[in-house]
Amino acid sequence: MKYYSTKRQSQLVSLKEAVIKGLAPDNGLYMPIHMPVIPNAFFNNIKGMSLQEISFAIANVIFKDDVDAECLKNIVYDTLKFDIPLVPISDNIYSLELFHGPTMAFKDVGARFMARLLAYFNSQEADKSPINVLVATSGDTGGAVANGFYNVEGVKVFVLYPAHKVSKIQESQFATLGNNVYAIETDGTFDDCQSLVKQAFLDKELNQNIKLTSANSINIARLIPQSFYYFYAYAQFYNVNDKEKNLVISVPCGNLGNLTAGLIAKKMGLPVKRFLAANNKNDIFFKYLTTGIYKPKPSVQTIANAMDVGNPSNFERIMELFGNSYKSVCANISGNWYNDNDIRKTIYDLYVRQGYLLDPHGATAYKSLEQNLGADECGIFLETAHPAKFKDTVEEIIHKEISVPDNLSKFANGVKESIPLPNNYNALKSLLLSI
Numbered sequence: 001m002k003y004y005s006t007k008r009q010s011q012l013v014s015l016k017e018a019v020i021k022g023l024a025p026d027n028g029l030y031m032p033i034h035m036p037v038i039p040n041a042f043f044n045n046i047k048g049m050s051l052q053e054i055s056f057a058i059a060n061v062i063f064k065d066d067v068d069a070e071c072l073k074n075i076v077y078d079t080l081k082f083d084i085p086l087v088p089i090s091d092n093i094y095s096l097e098l099f100h101g102p103t104m105a106f107k108d109v110g111a112r113f114m115a116r117l118l119a120y121f122n123s124q125e126a127d128k129s130p131i132n133v134l135v136a137t138s139g140d141t142g143g144a145v146a147n148g149f150y151n152v153e154g155v156k157v158f159v160l161y162p163a164h165k166v167s168k169i170q171e172s173q174f175a176t177l178g179n180n181v182y183a184i185e186t187d188g189t190f191d192d193c194q195s196l197v198k199q200a201f202l203d204k205e206l207n208q209n210i211k212l213t214s215a216n217s218i219n220i221a222r223l224i225p226q227s228f229y230y231f232y233a234y235a236q237f238y239n240v241n242d243k244e245k246n247l248v249i250s251v252p253c254g255n256l257g258n259l260t261a262g263l264i265a266k267k268m269g270l271p272v273k274r275f276l277a278a279n280n281k282n283d284i285f286f287k288y289l290t291t292g293i294y295k296p297k298p299s300v301q302t303i304a305n306a307m308d309v310g311n312p313s314n315f316e317r318i319m320e321l322f323g324n325s326y327k328s329v330c331a332n333i334s335g336n337w338y339n340d341n342d343i344r345k346t347i348y349d350l351y352v353r354q355g356y357l358l359d360p361h362g363a364t365a366y367k368s369l370e371q372n373l374g375a376d377e378c379g380i381f382l383e384t385a386h387p388a389k390f391k392d393t394v395e396e397i398i399h400k401e402i403s404v405p406d407n408l409s410k411f412a413n414g415v416k417e418s419i420p421l422p423n424n425y426n427a428l429k430s431l432l433l434s435i
Helices: 015-021 040-048 051-063 069-079 107-122 140-149 168-175 190-202 204-209 220-240 257-267 284-291 315-321 326-332 340-354 360-372 387-398 406-412 425-434
Strands: 003-005 030-032 086-088 093-097 131-136 155-162 181-186 211-214 246-252 274-279 333-337 377-383 418-421
Touching: 003 015, 015 107, 015 211, 015 220, 030 220, 040 220, 051 069, 051 220, 069 107, 086 220, 093 220, 093 360, 107 131, 107 140, 107 155, 107 220, 131 140, 131 190, 140 155, 140 168, 140 181, 155 168, 155 190, 155 425, 168 181, 168 387, 168 406, 181 190, 190 204, 190 211, 190 425, 204 425, 220 246, 220 257, 220 377, 246 257, 246 360, 257 274, 257 315, 274 284, 274 360, 284 333, 326 333, 333 360, 340 360, 340 387, 360 377, 360 387, 418 425
Parallel strands: 093 377, 131 155, 131 211, 155 181, 181 418, 246 274, 246 377, 274 333
Antiparallel strands: 003 030, 086 093
C-alpha cells in the first residue's frame, strides 16, 4: 500500500519510507491511500481470539503487501507479550486497562511495534549508519519509546521533554537508561518540544547528515498498532454483552493519536456507535467540536500532563478520515473538558464508591461516559496509564498511600541523566550532529 501526506504536496511513498521518514517533506502526516475493511466473518469469530491473534489479523490486512507475513507475526507477538484486560466498573461502563506493558502506559503498544518494524526495515537498508529516533513527550511517550528502543543495535533515541512538566516516575523511565537513550530536558512546553522535532525533520541539511525518524504518533507505525486494542476491547465486551447494546468508547485526548487510532478501527469496520473525546483544560479539540473552529493555543499545565497539548498533530488525520467535513466529524465524535478539580473529584468518588483507582487521564474519559451514556448504550473508557505513575497526585486525592509496581520502582531508583537544552532549534541541531 502507498501512503500520502495530509498536506498533499509530497509524493506517495511506501510503508518503509513512511516509517523511516516519520514526517512528510511538506510537513504533512502520512496516511494510507485507502482504509481496508475487515470482513464480517472476522467479527463472527472474534470472541474466541487472543489479543495477539486479533492484532496479527488486523496487521496482516493493513501491512500484508509491505511486510513478510511470518516476520509481521513475529513483530506482533513480540510486541504484545502482555494483556489488555477489559474490567467492569458498573453495569454499563468498562475500563480498558492499557497499562500492563513494560512502562505501564498505552504507548507501549505503538512504541514496541514501531521499534520492531523499524529494525525490520533498517535491516534491508544498504546504508547501515545509525537511525536517530527523535521524539517529544508530555509524559508517557518518552518512557515507552525509550524502553522500546533501548539497546536496539543501530538506533539512537533522543527524548525531548519539558522541564518540570512530567511526573518523576515518567521522567525516570527515559532519563535513567543511558546507553543509546538521550533525555533532553527542554526549557518550554510540550508544544515547544513538538515544534523543535518538526523543525528537525524539515531541515534538509540535518537530514543529509544523519538518518532521522520520529516515534511520536505522527509516525504511522506508532499510530496504526493502537487500533489493535480497540478490536480486542470489542471482543471482550461482547463476550459478556448482547450485540444489541450500542458501544460508545471514551478516549482521553492530548495529541489525538489514540482517538485517531480508534477512528481508524471504526473505518475498518469496528462496530462502534460513537466516540467521546475527553479533554482537560487544554480544550482545543473540544472547542472545535462545539464551534467548528480549530484554533491552537499555548498549552497549560494540568495534573493530566500527557493531555497538555495546545496544537494536537493528529487533528489533520481526523480531518482526512472524515473528508474535512465538520458535520461528519461531529456525527462520530462529541466532547467534554474537565479542569483539575473535576479530575480530582472523579478519582476520589469512584475510588470511594467502587474501590477502583483511576489515573488522571482515564478519569476524564470515565467522567465523559458517566455524563453522556444513553439508556441503550454501554461504554468503554481507556485507562491509559497506571495510577502509580502519578503517585503524589493520586495519593493526595484519595488520602492513602498506593503501592508502586516493581517495574516502576526499578526506574525510580535509577540515576537521572539528562541534557539541558534551551528552547532553540539551533541548539538541538548542534546536539544531534555531535552525538
